[in-house]
Amino acid sequence: MSILVLAEHHDGHLAGSTASVVAAARQIVDSSGGDIDLLLAGEDVGAIAEQAARLDGVARVRVADHAVYAHQLAEPLADLLVALADDYSHVLASSSTIGKNVLPRLAALKDVAQLSDVLDVVSADTFKRPIYAGNAIATVQSSDALKVITVRTTAFDAVGENNSAPVEAVATVADNALSTFVGEELAQSERPELGGAQVVISGGRGMGNGENFQLLDGIADKLGAAIGASRAAVDAGFVSNDMQVGQTGKIVAPELYIAVGISGAIQHLAGMKDSKVIVAINKDDEAPIFQVADYGLVGDLFQILPELEQAL
């Protein structure tokens, strides 16, 4: 039994989430034995392969370096995975927008089910995953020959980086007549990435407008925090979509989550309720967010935020 992990990378760097997917893979091989291979697909990914080779528990890094994989389009990536999958009992990826795009396609091409957002490994064929916006946790058992799994990376502690696994090239080149890359608009930020940040401060509709989100900047600077948002704030155009936390946005589980002007709808809670400590700042003392907050502060955010920035 061996596992293939699809490595994720952005901007020439291995994504931190990959180390958590490897951690999940390790829990599977701990119970069943077998090797963990990493697949790195992209264009000019040599430097990333070196990073990937350092991840503990990885037997080898398989590199598919070709322009067809440059933008991680689902069609060629799934074809590549199909070509490699027969050597493995499990294929794992992060439940990022790349993993969610590619793995179901792989699963269907292999005529097997796909398990989404796995947050606990019970055994090599049994896993726990959230359903109904995380309001229930399902234990599912798969008897498919190949298990195709996306991993909720906030639920697994990243493996260390003391390895030096061999790096091997994969010859397979998928062709792609179905889709072409047109363009990308990526948010530029010096702040830590939402999914991996130790502290997250999020603003909701209560922020009033996009400019007011600057009130969060000073606090985020002091705490080294990532900035998130509710869907209402994104829909209203205050901030960009990549900042949305929730059932259909990003899942975060930082040490500290600060919700500002967010009411606490179940869809928002689904994305942050596994945070270690939750702080809520809201003028409505009945807001449901207070039911999950460790520390609630009732009041006007426009008054509280400057004070908080001062006090830190």
Place this chain on the structure above:
Amino acid sequence: MKILVAVKRVIDYNVKIRVKADHSDVDLTNVKMAMNPFCEIAVEEAVRLKESGEVTEIVVVTVGPKAAQEQLRTALALGADRAIHVETDARVDSLAVAKLLKSVIDDEQPGLTILGKQAIDTDNNQTGQMLAALTGLGQGTFASKVDVKDGTVDVTREIDGGLQTVSLTLPAVVTTDLRLNEPRYAKLPDIMKAKKKPLDTKTPEELGVDIASWVSLVQVETPAERKGGIKVGSVDELVDKLKNEAKVIA
């Protein structure tokens, strides 16, 4: 161009679910059901494409129990022209739904198929991708913009880092994200008219699709409830608690 829209009947998104006492599943008895919000967005997009002249016919399809015809009627009231109900009471997983939808596509040959990106019950986010795989088509998932051109469609996708635009050869499969559009409400006269629009019923057997699943649901639990904490009276008290009690800031 003909467009196919797939919709799912799910629990209403405002309802807080309960797990059955025997932990076999979630309890859905007497719970308010509705069209999955992402599917409403898919229907709306199809209607807009028809209004702008890109699309000539909208076919809506669902897989589910008899009661799911309600959601088909809703889609018909919103502007779909006819409906196909693949009727089954079984628990059908995403792969089986994708296989059923593939057989509908084989029959109907739509130029474009739109689905919601995920259903808010299982939160799988799989069916559209699987359908694209089975039909050998390109996929534009998590769409926040759909721009139909001559023989291709440009899809702007919501990705973790921002937005990505891809161009797909038609026919293709698109799945909707929340910001693609804001669905309209059905008007009463349209709801009346929808009752007379054609609705075809088929079974998985008639479509020749095996819906057996190799994944079993072992049990369902309620996650550990988070206990509400305390209210603090001031910013200073908050900072003190975070430093000295929770120890999450230095």
